[in-house]
Amino acid sequence: MAMVILLLLLVLPFALAGPPWQVCSNGSKYAPNSAYLENLTLLSSTLPKKAASNATLFATDAVGVAPDTVFAVTLCRGDINASACEGCVSSAFQEGQQLCPYSKDATIYYDTCMLTFSNKNFVDTNVGGPNWNIQRSVLKFTASANSTRQMVSTLINSTAQSAANSSRRFWTSRLDDSSFPTMYCLTQCRPNLTAGDCASCFRSASQMMLQDLDRRVGCRVQGTWCSMRYEANKFFQGDPMLLIAASAAPPEVEKNVQQHRQKRVLLIIAVAVPLASILLCIICSVVWMKRRRKGIIIITSQATTNRPEEDELVWRLEENSSEFTFFGFTEILHATCNFSIKNQLGRGGFGPVYKGLLPDGTEIAVKRLASHSGQGFTEFKNEVQLIAKLQHNNLVKLMGCCIQSDEKLLVYEYLPNKSLDFFIFDGNRTTLVDWNKRRAIIEGIAQGLLYLHKHSRLRIIHRDLKASNILLDQDMNPKIADFGLAKICSSNETQGSTNRIVGTHGYMSPEYASEGIYSIKSDVFSFGVLLLEILSGKMNSRHHEYGDFLNLLGYTWNLWEGGIWIDLLEVSIANEIDKTEAKRYINVALMCVQESADDRPTMSDVVAMLDNESVVLPEPNHPAYFNQRVIHESASLVVSCSTNDVTITAEPHGR
Template sequence: MASLLLTILGFLLTPLSATATVICSNGGNYTANSAYQSNLAVLAATLPINASTLNQTRIYFYATATAGGAPDVVYALALCRGDMVNATACRDCVAASFQDAQQRCPYDRGATVYMDDDAEHECHLSYSSDNLLSPANITENGTLFQEWNQQIIPGDAAIVAAGVRDLLNGTALDAAIRPMHFATAFMDSISTSGATTTLYSLAQCTPDLFSDNCQACLQRLVGMVNATMSVRLGGRIVVLRCNIRFEANLFYKGQPMRRITPSSIAPVPAPADKNHGTKPWVVAISVVAPVVLVAFCFIVYCHRLRRRGRKGKGGLRRKRGGDELWEIETELSEFSVFDFQQILQATNNFSEENKLGEGGFGPVYKGYFPEGMEKAVKRLASQSGQGFTEFKNEVELIAKLQHRNLVRLLGCCSQGEEKILVYEYLPNKSLDLFIFGEDGKSLMDWNRRLTIVEGIAEGLLYLHKHSRLRVIHRDLKPSNILLDNEMNPKISDFGLAKIFSPNNTEGDTTRVVGTYGYMAPEYSSLGIFSIKSDVFSFGVLVLEILSGQRNSGSRRYGDFINLTGYAWQLWDEGRWFEVVEESLLPTCQSEEIVRCINIALLCVQEKAANRPTMLDVIAMLSNKDMILGEPKHPAYFNLRVGNEEASSTSTQWCSVNDVTISVITPR
């Protein structure tokens, strides 16, 4: 790989430049209008698009490509920085990199470009006539690019250098174990001069590397940060497959993924007293301390044995001062009971910077816990209507549910008026941001939407049939569907869920709670809920996923004020395609789309008895040869614009979808 021999470019700049650095290869030239030039033009047109579109199940902002055959074959690789949330920015960055490479390296058979514009873009591109994509060269570091700030971090050089190494090593390890091989972090108070210096870091590998290869690539770069460079006020090292960077300013989008604490520096021991030798109290402590430690461990061990003996006795108990503590069954090894101070520290005192969103029962924050763990912290609002009963219900329920399409509850905290739930952190947040937001829609092709529909159906089937107790969610909507790293859906927010024995399928209540637009008619008007009321919500959700439009809101749908009635009318008139998101048409998956609309309309039929179960839905989704029934008109079909009956209830059904509302219904 002659064209990929290490070429070290060191720069001492203040501040770091926001330009494109282009490194031309020494692999020879091609001629104008040659086959090689044509192949390179093909890659210049396709690679920017490939790097900014869905790769199987999610967007990686990364792509490789090959064009042509020997001796004119061209290999290329493009990687955008992992904090990019805009596919257009990645595409434009890679396209601009091709232009810079061809302008500055005219007729060179290879070039590497490092594009850096902190406000908009950061990416790097490499193409060559040598096979830089070969499995044998997958961990080849390629052309090296370094850039360092000439200013020095104030303080003791040894402590500063050790802190920077801790920061980079921790960030590199995080990147290696994450699915996208991208991680950010920060470290503060590494200075010993009285001033506080906060450093922000980033590490990234190409997503196709195995974790050990990613870690090896990044560790090589960290090892190159010598004593001189580790005290700089910023710097970065970039190679083909990985890169690291740290700065004294927040140079990436979003908040750091974790806080890294510098390793402690052992204090210099005081000189021994030459006249008296070793002090007696030193000898006493050195003897007593191990004994105390062993005794403490024995007490803890006995306490755990006693707790194991309380099989099936997990529950609520009171402690002094009226605060509640939650004891969960010991079989739930991953469940933790947090102290309120731990929650405050993890969320930076519930700061706005850590806030992820606001739900019907209170705000959700991102929490940074020990060992670099990121978790979602749900702080239940005292006025939300979810009291300790709902809190206890959600903890009891979710802690025992185990399914890939359900969000995992990792712990809780109850202290005074504070009731807090700690969940797994899902970086892609909720489904509504993708199907209703203009930026998110571009990432949701048909296969992605179908996978999400199937995942939600699998999660509901587990709740209705396969969990230890029958569970009815009662608040299924896009904002309660969270998306993991791979864009897989996870049903969340079980505060309104009801639990039944496996033989029961229906219940009633005088307190109707849920979200208008997703509530089945028998539930909203009579307080009757069942697995079929969840099926109704699922049908509404599927129509929203297919159309990219909310079921109810300020928009009118033809003669209707809701999406369900409009969709059924279009279906009945054979104009189903008018309800489908525009970006999905024209498509070769028309039969699958029609089938999903049919299933959704079966789910939102007015009479609960006519709706399928989730087992039926799974069968209809998975068996393409299964003949589907013709749906009857949906619930709220009479809610038309100008209809007198609609006018008396339209305020009720035009409520904002994300608002959870309680209604006391007399019976």
């Protein structure tokens, strides 16, 4: 039957009234040779080019002064090119003046564009209503009304949701089902609408589309805010952006046919079910044994467990964030040139990070979760839920995410100057960051941490503050990134504990590294290490740079006690920084890396001590890990640890 329908569609014309379609106002008119007509003519020469030059093929404008001001909005279909868009909008201006003669308020619809103009300012306020145009096919499916309604509803709602959550507010789709002919759909909103307003417009359009559906093989609903169209033949350019495999109810048949089939079905079930059960058990046993040998059965179970969490995450973000964007996977593929190696910016424990370019010219950074990583999804969920709610100049901006099957993607603002470690640990680049820039970076990181600990709606402990997680924008302003390991605490909580100790060696506080106890003072410790690294240009973990000391903390403490703390400073800034200021910064850093969390300041204290020269700083005690020393012996390298008296023995030469 599906083949018969498709043949009919090829033979019969698609019976819709031909474009253009107009909605003319019965309100005020303009006179021939009037100022309003002059302004409208001027607008008709500029707006088509403006729309064609926009990546979203959308434009608004206003010409003239009241009461002869002409306001206009135009939007071309997202699958056509700039030249076709310009031609369509130009035709709409000409047809509008002919179809709605001397009307100051008119809307013109074509297949590929929409134009509306008025003497009232509806551009920014959305005043005036959508001015719907509805066209329905006279051809009908042979399937039941219920089946048709179910299929069409699945198609338009899935496509509308994808469009509302995309940056261009545009999406196409195809629905395939064995019991129903293939259908195609296109949905689009004005890109200046929020995701919520776009979704609301789509709901109104879908209600009108389904109101008089009556098994029709095609329908279009066009408005000045959004449009929606489905047909049984492909009417848009390019491949569908979304493929939908629906599970529709079978078409209704006559009772006598159903009764005849029921007996056959029961017989088939009686024979097939036992055989299928036996076969399924055999297949499951074989698959289980193979996966057990390969050691991936745990990962599979984690991925299965994550799926309901993924759905919950999507709905929670859709409800709470109007600025957060759900990108389509195809959209991200195009932006990153199919995750080209040339676009790769780096790689971390979460997965690789790629540079991308959206159609509107916006540069993005895309963090791609390594496939089948149960641990990675936990970090992914953490980062999305946390950063989507945080707004601060010194925190990296999360623009949106993409969740499709095994693909989990985070989309950030692109920061061209990479991360802090790229500059301070590289001898060729360290001179690019003078003391004034380093001081601004230190203060920015401190302000970002203070926001997380005190001023955000949630008290957040980052747990992985380090140089590579401080990104720099075009003006070298710091932004704290990578919240995959972060923890949320209530305002009454001062600390928490975990059996899963994660973080970066060299930045972890002693109580967290040895006992799993974390608090805001854990971040303060990491900040202290980072502050010493910025001042010295040395990594905390490079023990070969510190003589007998295993880390930067012990080396700094030795210089402090000897009164030669000035030797800590990186050569390129040693002559730029005032000695009193240098001593204050080193003093603050040593206070932050005290062995006991109670002896460390809060970030509020740190900001006050860095900003106010009149604050009298207490003398610091020795830092954590300060007496980890390298003892040179003939056969081994012995390290004595201060926190738990563990002795680590390693071979003097690497293998």
